[in-house]
Amino acid sequence: MVRQIYLDNAATTCVDERVIKVMLPYFSEKYGNPSSAHSFGKESREAIERAREIIAKSINTKSNEIYFTSGGTEANNLALKGPFWHPENMKNKKRNIITTKIEHPSILEPCKFIEHHDAKVHYLGVNSEGLIDIKELENSITPETLLVSIIQGNNEIGTLQEIEKIGKLCKSNGVLFHVDACQSFTNIKLDVVKQNIDLMTLNAHKIHGPKGIGVLFIREGVKVVPMIQGGGHEKNIRSGTENVAGIIGFAEAVKISSLKDAEKISKLRDYTIKKILEIPDTNLNGPNQKNRLCNNINVSFKNIEGEAIGQYLENDGIFVSTGSACASHKLEKSHVLRAIGCSDFEINSSIRISLSKFTTKQDIDYFINRLILVVEKLRKMSPFAN
Numbered sequence: 001m002v003r004q005i006y007l008d009n010a011a012t013t014c015v016d017e018r019v020i021k022v023m024l025p026y027f028s029e030k031y032g033n034p035s036s037a038h039s040f041g042k043e044s045r046e047a048i049e050r051a052r053e054i055i056a057k058s059i060n061t062k063s064n065e066i067y068f069t070s071g072g073t074e075a076n077n078l079a080l081k082g083p084f085w086h087p088e089n090m091k092n093k094k095r096n097i098i099t100t101k102i103e104h105p106s107i108l109e110p111c112k113f114i115e116h117h118d119a120k121v122h123y124l125g126v127n128s129e130g131l132i133d134i135k136e137l138e139n140s141i142t143p144e145t146l147l148v149s150i151i152q153g154n155n156e157i158g159t160l161q162e163i164e165k166i167g168k169l170c171k172s173n174g175v176l177f178h179v180d181a182c183q184s185f186t187n188i189k190l191d192v193v194k195q196n197i198d199l200m201t202l203n204a205h206k207i208h209g210p211k212g213i214g215v216l217f218i219r220e221g222v223k224v225v226p227m228i229q230g231g232g233h234e235k236n237i238r239s240g241t242e243n244v245a246g247i248i249g250f251a252e253a254v255k256i257s258s259l260k261d262a263e264k265i266s267k268l269r270d271y272t273i274k275k276i277l278e279i280p281d282t283n284l285n286g287p288n289q290k291n292r293l294c295n296n297i298n299v300s301f302k303n304i305e306g307e308a309i310g311q312y313l314e315n316d317g318i319f320v321s322t323g324s325a326c327a328s329h330k331l332e333k334s335h336v337l338r339a340i341g342c343s344d345f346e347i348n349s350s351i352r353i354s355l356s357k358f359t360t361k362q363d364i365d366y367f368i369n370r371l372i373l374v375v376e377k378l379r380k381m382s383p384f385a386n
Contacts, residue, residue: 002317005363009206009295010155010183010354011321015249016208022252023210026245034242035231044244051251055215058254059200060191067216067234068247072182072203073106074227075216076149078238079178079199080110082224083147084119089223094146100124100132101339102159103151104180108335120144128340129287130159138169147176147199153184156336156352157286158296160184167196176222182206182214186257187265187294198222204246208356209253213246261357266294268355268364273297275368276353279375285337285350297353300342304378306351312374318367321352 006014026047032040034048049063056063069075080097083089097114099107101123111121122140124132137148148170153160163179170177178199181190186207192200199222203214218224218237230239270289276282281302286292301309306322313320337347353367 003366004317004319005367006319007353007355007359007363007367008319008321009356009359010352012205012211013208013356014358015205015210016253016256018256019209019249019252023245023249026248031244034244035233044242048242048244048247051247054251055202055254058186058190058257059202059217060193061217062220064235065217065220067218067237068242069214069216069238070212070240070243071205071214072104072180072201073214074238075201075203075214076104076106076180077110078216078224078227079201080107080147080149081114081227082218082237083176083199083222084114084117086223086225089146093144096120096122096142096145097147097149098122098124098137098140098145099149100126100151102126102130102154102156102336103149104155104182107149107151107180126159126339129291130154130157130336130340131287131291132161132166134162134165134169137166138173141169141173141175145173145175147178149178149180151180151183153181153188153293153296154286154336155183156334157298157340158183158293159287160188160291160293163197164195170198171196183293183296186254187259187262189259192217192219199224204250204253207253207257210246210249213243213250215250262294265355265357265359268359268361269294269297271361272353272355272364272368273299275364276371279372283346285342285346286340295355297355298337298350299353300346300350301375301378302345302349303382304349304375306349308378309351309371309374312378313367313370316370316374318370321354322350 032044034044052063052066056066115121126132150161152163167177176198179197180201182203185202198219200217205211226237228239233239276299283300285298310320310322333347
């Protein structure tokens with residue numbers, strides 16, 4: 001049997017066995033509808049509220065500011081469209097939004113959508129490391145600016161933005177600040193009070209929790225209209241019977257997470273980068289380790305295609321990515337790599353390696369050994385390398 005090494009944790013992570021254990025009773029024994037008035041339903045409701053408190057505490061907020069969604073994509077859509085279509089913001093002509101050119105598609109696509117509904121969206125450029133220019137952001141804010149939306153840790157190249165500085169700037173200008181923290185949550189200390197965050201997107205399946213469950217933090221007083229109408233769940237912000245087992249699993253994943261894991265992953269990331277860059281004609285895409293997510297590595301290999309590297313590695317039981325999972329089915333080149341100045345050749349020759357707390361040095365050593373052989377083989381076959 002071929003050994004399997006999963007190095008695509010930015011796309012999704014395996015569910016921790018401890019998370020599965022606490023979820024199981026809510027599929028079979030404690031399956032009451034949390035909206036039911038009887039004790040069977042109340043048991044589920046109480047479990048949801050305990051989970052809400054755990055997640056709220058992890059970002060230094062109150063439980064009544066945590067709203068459960070189906071995942072990060074829904075939360076991002078609600079964070080943009082909810083304030084944009086609120087009657088008070090429409091009345092005050094707050095129609096401008098600022099974001100970046102390297103956001104996740106679940107931000108960029110809603111931005112394109114609301115541009116067709118009288119929104120003016122300014123897309124901030126980034127430097128070669130994927131960092132925005134705070135001065136450009138400041139100069140882009142006008143009296144009509146409603147919201148700034150910035151991804152904290154980029155899903156493709158791992159760039160960590162200066163969230164605290166951005167939050168301070170937004171607050172001083174009376175502008176809402178939304179942060180997509182799906183990749184950074186539990187890997188970095190988040191504090192919505194200290195960082196002046198008004199809305200923040202989180203999800204479970206990037207932190208060894210289940211798929212299909214996310215959170216939008218909405219600061220009390222922020223005006224948001226619901227995108228899904230129905231039974232008035234989640235204080236009328238997000239109707240639909242709650243995913244009880246998913247919520248329980250999300251909270252457990254948060255509960256067992258540790259910044260010590262992130263420190264361990266960072267050391268393994270640095271080791272991996274060092275070994276990869278020993279291969280001739282390779283380049284690290286994006287920021288240095290200081291400004292990079294602890295688990296993210298994005299590299300280009302001169303004169304060979306990243307897709308071919310990925311296919312050969314998969315034959316050896318190693319799974320990496322040649323783009324973000326949410327866009328990998330499209331034929332378009334990475335908008336993130338293009339934004340940081342990569343050429344078409346560099347984009348085509350790139351792969352993303354993303355680690356988890358379960359990745360071992362033995363896994364990485366095996367991966368590096370196979371990668372060296374794959375690169376050598378493909379370069380011998382490449383018409384560009386000869």
